[in-house]
Amino acid sequence: MAWHHDRLQRHAPISPALLEGTADHAGSVEIDRTFLHVDMDAFFASVEIRDNPALEGRPVAVGGSRPNRGVITAANYIARRYGLRAGMTSLEARRRCPHAVFLPVEGAKYTYVSAQIMAALERFSPEVRPLSIDEASLEITGCRKLYGSPEKLGRSLKDMIRSRFRLPCTVGIGPNRLVAKMGANLGKPDGLKVIGAGEAAEIFAPLPVDRMIGIGGSTARALYSLGINTLGQLGAAPEKLLKSCFGVYGPVMAKLARGEWSGGMRRDEERSPVEKSMGHQRTFGEPLSEPGALRGKLVALAEMVARRVRRAGMQGRVLTLTVRYTDFRTVSHQTRLPEPTDDEEDIILHGWMLFDEVYDIGSNVRLLGLSLGSLRPRAGACPQIDLFDSHVRLKRRLLYRALDDLRDRFGERVIARAMGMRWEPRGRDRPGGDPLETLMR
Amino acid sequence: MKFTFTQASMIKGLQRIMGAVPTRMPIPSLGNVFFRLKDGSLDITATDLEITVTSKVDIIESDGEGSILIQAKRFQELVNLLPDIPLEIEVHEPLKVTLKSEGTGVYTLPGGDPIDFPELPPVDAQLSFTMNGENLSRLISKTMFAVSHDDMRPILTGMLMQIRANELRVVATDGHRLSRIVRKGIDYSGEPRDVVVPMKALNLLLRSLEDEDNPVIGIAETRASFSTEDQRLTTRLIDGHYPKYESVIPEDNPHKLVVNTDEFAAAVRRVSIFANQMSRQVKLTFDSSHAVLETEDPELGGRGEEKIAVSYEGEPLEIAYNANYLMDVLRQVDTDEVVFALNSSNDAAVIRSMVQNEDEDFLMLLMPIRLK
Numbered sequence A: 001m002a003w004h005h006d007r008l009q010r011h012a013p014i015s016p017a018l019l020e021g022t023a024d025h026a027g028s029v030e031i032d033r034t035f036l037h038v039d040m041d042a043f044f045a046s047v048e049i050r051d052n053p054a055l056e057g058r059p060v061a062v063g064g065s066r067p068n069r070g071v072i073t074a075a076n077y078i079a080r081r082y083g084l085r086a087g088m089t090s091l092e093a094r095r096r097c098p099h100a101v102f103l104p105v106e107g108a109k110y111t112y113v114s115a116q117i118m119a120a121l122e123r124f125s126p127e128v129r130p131l132s133i134d135e136a137s138l139e140i141t142g143c144r145k146l147y148g149s150p151e152k153l154g155r156s157l158k159d160m161i162r163s164r165f166r167l168p169c170t171v172g173i174g175p176n177r178l179v180a181k182m183g184a185n186l187g188k189p190d191g192l193k194v195i196g197a198g199e200a201a202e203i204f205a206p207l208p209v210d211r212m213i214g215i216g217g218s219t220a221r222a223l224y225s226l227g228i229n230t231l232g233q234l235g236a237a238p239e240k241l242l243k244s245c246f247g248v249y250g251p252v253m254a255k256l257a258r259g260e261w262s263g264g265m266r267r268d269e270e271r272s273p274v275e276k277s278m279g280h281q282r283t284f285g286e287p288l289s290e291p292g293a294l295r296g297k298l299v300a301l302a303e304m305v306a307r308r309v310r311r312a313g314m315q316g317r318v319l320t321l322t323v324r325y326t327d328f329r330t331v332s333h334q335t336r337l338p339e340p341t342d343d344e345e346d347i348i349l350h351g352w353m354l355f356d357e358v359y360d361i362g363s364n365v366r367l368l369g370l371s372l373g374s375l376r377p378r379a380g381a382c383p384q385i386d387l388f389d390s391h392v393r394l395k396r397r398l399l400y401r402a403l404d405d406l407r408d409r410f411g412e413r414v415i416a417r418a419m420g421m422r423w424e425p426r427g428r429d430r431p432g433g434d435p436l437e438t439l440m441r
Numbered sequence B: 001m002k003f004t005f006t007q008a009s010m011i012k013g014l015q016r017i018m019g020a021v022p023t024r025m026p027i028p029s030l031g032n033v034f035f036r037l038k039d040g041s042l043d044i045t046a047t048d049l050e051i052t053v054t055s056k057v058d059i060i061e062s063d064g065e066g067s068i069l070i071q072a073k074r075f076q077e078l079v080n081l082l083p084d085i086p087l088e089i090e091v092h093e094p095l096k097v098t099l100k101s102e103g104t105g106v107y108t109l110p111g112g113d114p115i116d117f118p119e120l121p122p123v124d125a126q127l128s129f130t131m132n133g134e135n136l137s138r139l140i141s142k143t144m145f146a147v148s149h150d151d152m153r154p155i156l157t158g159m160l161m162q163i164r165a166n167e168l169r170v171v172a173t174d175g176h177r178l179s180r181i182v183r184k185g186i187d188y189s190g191e192p193r194d195v196v197v198p199m200k201a202l203n204l205l206l207r208s209l210e211d212e213d214n215p216v217i218g219i220a221e222t223r224a225s226f227s228t229e230d231q232r233l234t235t236r237l238i239d240g241h242y243p244k245y246e247s248v249i250p251e252d253n254p255h256k257l258v259v260n261t262d263e264f265a266a267a268v269r270r271v272s273i274f275a276n277q278m279s280r281q282v283k284l285t286f287d288s289s290h291a292v293l294e295t296e297d298p299e300l301g302g303r304g305e306e307k308i309a310v311s312y313e314g315e316p317l318e319i320a321y322n323a324n325y326l327m328d329v330l331r332q333v334d335t336d337e338v339v340f341a342l343n344s345s346n347d348a349a350v351i352r353s354m355v356q357n358e359d360e361d362f363l364m365l366l367m368p369i370r371l372k
Helices: A016-020 A043-051 A091-097 A107-121 A141-147 A150-165 A177-187 A199-203 A216-227 A231-236 A239-247 A249-257 A290-313 A345-359 A390-410 A433-439 B007-020 B074-081 B131-146 B201-209 B261-276 B324-334
Strands: A036-038 A062-065 A070-074 A101-103 A128-132 A135-139 A169-174 A192-194 A277-288 A314-325 A328-339 A365-373 B002-006 B030-038 B041-047 B051-057 B062-065 B066-071 B086-092 B097-099 B106-112 B129-132 B159-162 B166-173 B175-182 B193-198 B216-219 B222-228 B231-235 B257-262 B281-286 B290-296 B303-309 B312-313 B315-320 B337-343 B349-353 B360-366
Touching: A036 A177, A043 A062, A043 A070, A043 A107, A062 B159, A070 A091, A070 B315, A091 A101, A107 A128, A107 A135, A107 A150, A107 A390, A107 B324, A135 A177, A141 A150, A150 A169, A150 A192, A177 A192, A177 A199, A216 A239, A231 A249, A277 A290, A277 A314, A290 A314, A290 A345, A290 A365, A290 A390, A314 A345, A328 A345, A345 A365, B002 B007, B007 B041, B007 B051, B007 B074, B007 B175, B007 B201, B030 B074, B051 B201, B066 B074, B074 B106, B131 B159, B131 B166, B131 B175, B131 B201, B131 B324, B159 B201, B166 B360, B193 B201, B193 B231, B201 B231, B222 B337, B257 B261, B257 B303, B261 B281, B261 B303, B261 B324, B261 B337, B281 B324, B315 B324, B324 B360
Parallel strands: A062 A101, A169 A192
Antiparallel strands: A036 A135, A036 A169, A062 A070, A128 A135, A277 A365, A314 A328, A314 A365, B002 B062, B002 B086, B030 B041, B030 B066, B041 B051, B051 B231, B066 B106, B086 B097, B097 B106, B129 B216, B159 B166, B159 B193, B166 B175, B175 B360, B216 B222, B222 B231, B257 B312, B257 B337, B281 B290, B281 B315, B290 B303, B337 B349, B349 B360
8 A cells, every 4th residue: 555655755745856757648659548546435434334334324533532632534424514524633523523423543444445445446457556545546548448438437446346345435537647536536425527638627627726636725825826716727827927936836736737747646666766765754643752652653664664665676775763742843863774775674773773862751752754765776786695694684585575465465554563563552542643644635 | 280291292192082072972071181180290081981091191390289171172172273382281279270381372261170070990900911002003903994883783883802812813893794813922821701892992092002002901891991101091891792703704615716906906996986886796707817897887877897817716606795895805905915715606705815924813704795
């Protein structure tokens, strides 16, 4: 599963570095391609309702099961009518909808269901990109003949998810990944929206600018101040103006608004080799100050970072730890590892060492982040053999291969170090971790 | 108290001890130099709590006795800039220091209470022996390149000293290369003892040790000291088990390569420009009279290849090393020609100078990079 990562490094929601990237339409021969975007509706909440039919018809929120602490990570559509949204504090959610059912977050369950859905999607297209725990992008260019129209394909995919998993989803179809995703956003909930090759600009035109993926609050405000309120206005705005206000990202936004560009949704494997770092961070619903718990969290982060670096076929050498305290004081420390690595054990041990250097004992921690930088492709680097424990490293490498295989098949947290799991409270107000961050876009 | 000294003698003393002043100061008083005037002689001391260095400073004349702390960095900066003339330090109550350079300048420095300076008990040596300074320097400098910088393996960040009857063995390894030098004819006949000394301590020692010195090496339970007539360095020992290095030294590697040390090093250096940035890999292939060195950098592009004359006895072999490690090793070789004993492309090479020094056995191991 591609978790949502790298908030540490990301400045623009869609990195300007992508401009000279491999955008989907950059192929040499222009053929009409078709993409399908599946987005599960209120995923965590829907899974919970499926597993407990008594919840049907009631407002349901996942997360925030303790009234005074934490945030909710998902809300079903009934709860949304009361204004509940993922990321809202538990307190606020209870104020708005006191009679909602607040459930503990069962991360492992959602990950498992997600992995099964992703596997099932592969029946529809050889090219499935999981984008987060609850959405995926499929290229269906070559599959149209099999199903007749894209709409029919979308319909049968929805039916499959409905009958096999008893879960609702929304499907968007479009000439590129971005338009397909916008289609899914516009079709929610439980919908199907097909946007034809020439229709995107017209359909987007009346929408306010902040409905566009990649345009966040502050960018939207800057656009409003220029008198650009709708995507139609944005698409028609002079390039010079946009460039002078937003740099390279300006013209990109105009293209987005016209439905012309979709470079943003790529996976790690497609990153260019000069990509600087890969990292994960975790915000705790409930601040932590227990060093054991924080070290445990670091273990889980290190596992995710190492896994991601391995998946991308890279090795990195500079490890950065970020600690944010509840008073928003944020400290980062770096260390250069003796050798480039993709081994989680190296990352854990050095991560702990950095933690001991940085951590202000007794202070409440709101966020922990780990990232591995100075990345280079592993392929170029043959392993230096060690005099004393080469066989240990070799064995570890085989172990990671087996672990990665398990995770590919059954989900990220299906197997992990006990130390990292011990601090994932079960059946209580479990900090949402990555699914939360993924949903809080 | 009051004393006069020359600028040159103070600089010499400061150079010996300043390396022990910590760069990050957990305890503020550690940023000071401890001056002690006693029986008409002056000692200056710096410590980072692990390593403590004391040096004697020659004085011209003195009046009174006592001790004081003086800010290390500022004092050294001042002394460095003064000409080589007699300087006078006077300590006034309470804790005020003036330094007068003959005839011209007067500088006032805040002094620190000597009570704040951590004074470690003297090393209560369980065993000790004396060694010639030149020999000790050689043992350290021939092995230090292999010391690990990985804080995750603290034991390897020090040098193993194996003290045996009539013999001292010094070993360093980072797991990728190893250097071991055995010195015979040591004036010691007691029980064998192994200690691991932090690299930083040996580095400081190497810097200030002179060939004609005859340091006394004293070993206690957790500390070691190196003392000469005018300086003393004490250090904490690194706790833990040093890996059993003897078992990884191959006894009878069958293939033998003899090559001119400087030519080999120069060729490695040239081709290494095109080595992969990450692995630094240089690949070697041998026939009976030549070695071919090859590097390739698929990332930035470019490759290097050189053919040099060698004498090789053994089966055809293809083996790769980290070019930096290989150059480090070649730099330590004392003779015009170097001998590599090789086994397979995944085994350690044993590297020796063509001729060993008298009373000495010096070898290095280098682990290859696994070829695809």
